[in-house]
Amino acid sequence: MNKEQYIKAVELLNLYSYHYYVLDDPMTTDEVYDKLYHEVLEYEERHCEDILANSPTQRVGDIISEGFSKAPHLSRMWSLEDVFDSDGLQKWLTKTYKLDSNISFYCEPKYDGASLNLIYEDGKLSQGITRGDGSVGELITQNVKTIRSIPLTIEHKERIEIRGEVVLYKDEFERINQERAAKGEAVFANPRNAAAGSLRQLDSAITASRNLVFLPYGVGENTLEHKLLSEKMEYIYSLGFKKPPLRATCKDFDEIEAVYEEMNKNRDSYAMMLDGMVIKVNEIAAQIDMGYTVKNPRFSVAYKFPAVEKITTLKEIILQVGRTGAVTPVAIVEPTNIDGVIVERATLHNFDEIDRKDIRINDKVIILRSGDVIPKIIKVLTHERDGSEVEVQRPTNCPVCGSELLDEGVLLKCQNLTCEARVINSIIYFASKPCLNIDGLGNKIVEALFESGLVKSVIDLFDLTLEKLLTLEGFKEKKAQNLLASLEAAKGCDYWRFVNSLGIEHIGEVASKTLSARFGSSFIDASKDELVALEGFGEEMAESVLEFVRVNRETILQLQEILRPLEPKQREEAKENPFKGKSVVLTGSMSESRDVIKEMLEALGAKVVSSVSKKTDFVIYGEDAGSKYDKAVALGVAVLSEQEMREKIEQA
Numbered sequence: 001m002n003k004e005q006y007i008k009a010v011e012l013l014n015l016y017s018y019h020y021y022v023l024d025d026p027m028t029t030d031e032v033y034d035k036l037y038h039e040v041l042e043y044e045e046r047h048c049e050d051i052l053a054n055s056p057t058q059r060v061g062d063i064i065s066e067g068f069s070k071a072p073h074l075s076r077m078w079s080l081e082d083v084f085d086s087d088g089l090q091k092w093l094t095k096t097y098k099l100d101s102n103i104s105f106y107c108e109p110k111y112d113g114a115s116l117n118l119i120y121e122d123g124k125l126s127q128g129i130t131r132g133d134g135s136v137g138e139l140i141t142q143n144v145k146t147i148r149s150i151p152l153t154i155e156h157k158e159r160i161e162i163r164g165e166v167v168l169y170k171d172e173f174e175r176i177n178q179e180r181a182a183k184g185e186a187v188f189a190n191p192r193n194a195a196a197g198s199l200r201q202l203d204s205a206i207t208a209s210r211n212l213v214f215l216p217y218g219v220g221e222n223t224l225e226h227k228l229l230s231e232k233m234e235y236i237y238s239l240g241f242k243k244p245p246l247r248a249t250c251k252d253f254d255e256i257e258a259v260y261e262e263m264n265k266n267r268d269s270y271a272m273m274l275d276g277m278v279i280k281v282n283e284i285a286a287q288i289d290m291g292y293t294v295k296n297p298r299f300s301v302a303y304k305f306p307a308v309e310k311i312t313t314l315k316e317i318i319l320q321v322g323r324t325g326a327v328t329p330v331a332i333v334e335p336t337n338i339d340g341v342i343v344e345r346a347t348l349h350n351f352d353e354i355d356r357k358d359i360r361i362n363d364k365v366i367i368l369r370s371g372d373v374i375p376k377i378i379k380v381l382t383h384e385r386d387g388s389e390v391e392v393q394r395p396t397n398c399p400v401c402g403s404e405l406l407d408e409g410v411l412l413k414c415q416n417l418t419c420e421a422r423v424i425n426s427i428i429y430f431a432s433k434p435c436l437n438i439d440g441l442g443n444k445i446v447e448a449l450f451e452s453g454l455v456k457s458v459i460d461l462f463d464l465t466l467e468k469l470l471t472l473e474g475f476k477e478k479k480a481q482n483l484l485a486s487l488e489a490a491k492g493c494d495y496w497r498f499v500n501s502l503g504i505e506h507i508g509e510v511a512s513k514t515l516s517a518r519f520g521s522s523f524i525d526a527s528k529d530e531l532v533a534l535e536g537f538g539e540e541m542a543e544s545v546l547e548f549v550r551v552n553r554e555t556i557l558q559l560q561e562i563l564r565p566l567e568p569k570q571r572e573e574a575k576e577n578p579f580k581g582k583s584v585v586l587t588g589s590m591s592e593s594r595d596v597i598k599e600m601l602e603a604l605g606a607k608v609v610s611s612v613s614k615k616t617d618f619v620i621y622g623e624d625a626g627s628k629y630d631k632a633v634a635l636g637v638a639v640l641s642e643q644e645m646r647e648k649i650e651q652a
Helices: 003-022 030-046 086-099 170-182 191-199 204-209 229-238 253-265 284-290 351-357 420-431 443-452 458-463 477-489 495-501 509-525 528-532 539-563 594-603 627-635 642-651
Strands: 070-072 081-083 105-111 114-121 124-130 136-138 160-168 212-219 248-250 274-281 300-304 308-321 326-338 341-347 364-369 376-380 405-407 412-414 583-587 607-609 618-621 638-641
Touching (some): 081 086, 086 284, 105 212, 105 253, 105 300, 160 191, 212 229, 229 284, 308 420, 326 364, 341 364, 509 539, 583 594, 618 627, 618 642
Parallel strands (some): 081 300, 583 607, 583 618, 618 638
Antiparallel strands (some): 105 248, 105 274, 114 124, 308 326, 308 364, 326 341, 326 412, 364 376
16 A cells, blocks of 8 residues: 555545444445555554544544643533423523514534534644533543544634534443443443543543544534524534434424424434433524623523423432531432433432421332432322321431431431531531542541541541551551642632631532622621622521531631631722712623622622612613512612613713
C-alpha cells in the first residue's frame, strides 16, 4: 500500500463507519472492514509521519488517564425549564409569544444520556468537554474520539461548538449488563448511568469497548448564517452526525402537541431512552432577542413525558438519621422495574405524611418515578387490604444511638451530639467539595477515625497527629502526611465555605453565601428579623439558623478559632444616590440577571430584600412582574421600571 492508496483506504473506512454507525445501513461485512483496517494499521506503523487525523485507528482507546483536567466551554451550556403537561406548555407559549408572536418551533427528542460539547477547529475535532457546571467541564477528548458516531474531521472549517447527548442504546445496555453479571460485577442501573460512566472512564479502552452513540441537539459558538434552527441542524447532520428518530417544525400549540403525542406513544420503540421532547423557537434572530433568564434560555423548554407509575408492596419502613439529627422514614418496597430502573426504596418525607396517607406495612401502594427524582408513594390502595397490614408507630428513640428523640411535630430529631450517625455524616459533609474540600477524608476514612476513637467530633480532626494516624490500619506515613496537609490547607477558607460546612439544616451553598456576605462572623448574633429580611430566606430557614446557633455556639466559635476563615470583603461607603440606605425589592425579568442588578444596587448602598412591606422604599420591576408589584401598588410603595431605575442612577 502506497500513500495514495492509504489515503483512499482511510476515506473508504470512514465511509463504511458512517453508514454503519450513523445511518444504520452497513455497506460491507465486518470481514472486509477488518481486513482493510489492518492494512491501514500496517501502513501507519511503517509511516508514522503520514498518519491522518481522521484515520479510524486514532479512535482506539489505549491511554489510561490519571484524571481529567478542566476546560471552559466557548459559550455557556444552559439547562432548560421543564413543563409537564399541556397547561404548562400553553403557559410557556403565552409567555414566549409576548416576546415575539411571529415565530415557529423546532421539536426534537430529549435524550436521556450525558451532555457533551464538541469543539471543532479547522475541520478537526480539537476538544470534547463534559457539561460540568455549564461554563466549565471535564476534558475527555481521548474518550470522545472512541465514539464512532462522532466525526474526527468535518467539512466545516471555522470554529464551531456542537452540543449533543451521549447515549447507550437499550440493546447495548442489556449486553453490557449481561457481561458484567456473568463476571460477578455490579450491573448499571439504567442506560443513562451506563453512558455517563462509560464516557468518564480513565482507561479510554473501556470507553471504546462500549458502543456509545452521540446525538447532536444544538450548537454553541458558531459563524453559521442560517436564519432557522431547523436549517442549522440539517447542516450539522450533513457534516456526518446522526439524525434524531423524529424531529419536526411546528406553527402552534396543536402541532406541538401532535408531535409530542407521537413521540410519547412511540418512545418504547426507539433505540435510545427518551424522557421528553425539547421545543425551541425556530427563528435564530428571535432566539437572540429573547435571550436568557438567570438559569434558562427563554426560547426553549423541555416538555417532559408523563412520570411512570407502578404498583408494589410496602415491605418495611426504616429510619435514617441525617447530619443535623433529623430522623426521616424511608419506605422499603418490593423491587419494581420502572423504566429500566429497579426501585426498592421510596421517599416518605416525615411521619405526618405517613399519618396523612394512612400508610401501613404490607399495603399495596402506587409509586411514582419521574426523571432523577427519588421515587415516592403517591397513593395507598386501601381497597386491596386483607388484614395483614400493620400500622406504623412513631418512633421515640434514635435508631442509631438509642437516645430519646425530640418530637417537634413534623420533625423528629436526635439531639445526641455524639450519635454515630450525626458525627460521621457531619464530618463527611464538613470535608466535602462545596464545604472545606478536605482531600483524603473520604467516607471510609471518616468511619475508621470514628470507630478508632480518634475523632468524636469535627473539632477532633484538628487534633490529629502523624503518630495518631499511623495507628490506623492502612495508614502509611505519606498518606497520613497528605491528610494532615489537607486539614491545614482548609484553614483560611472563604467564610461562606465555613458556614456551609457547619451543616445547618435548610442552609446550603447559596444561603451560606448570603449569610456570609451580609453578616460575616457576626451571623451568630443575627436576629430573626435580620435573617428573614435576607434574599431567599424565610421563617423556616431563619429559625433553623437560630436553633443551630443556640445549641452549637461554642462549637462554632472553637472552629472559627481553628480555621480562621476569611471574612468577606466589606464594600466601600457608597456615594450619595437615590438608592443609598433604601430597602429595594426586585421582581420580573430584566435585561440582566437579577443577581447582577442586585449587586449593582448593593454597591450603591441599597439593601435588596425578597419581600414587600410598608418599610420597602422601592419595587423595581421587569417583564412579567407578579404579586410583588401588585402588593407594592396596594401598599403605596414606589414602583420603578428597570429603565427608570437606570435613569435615576445616571442622573445621580
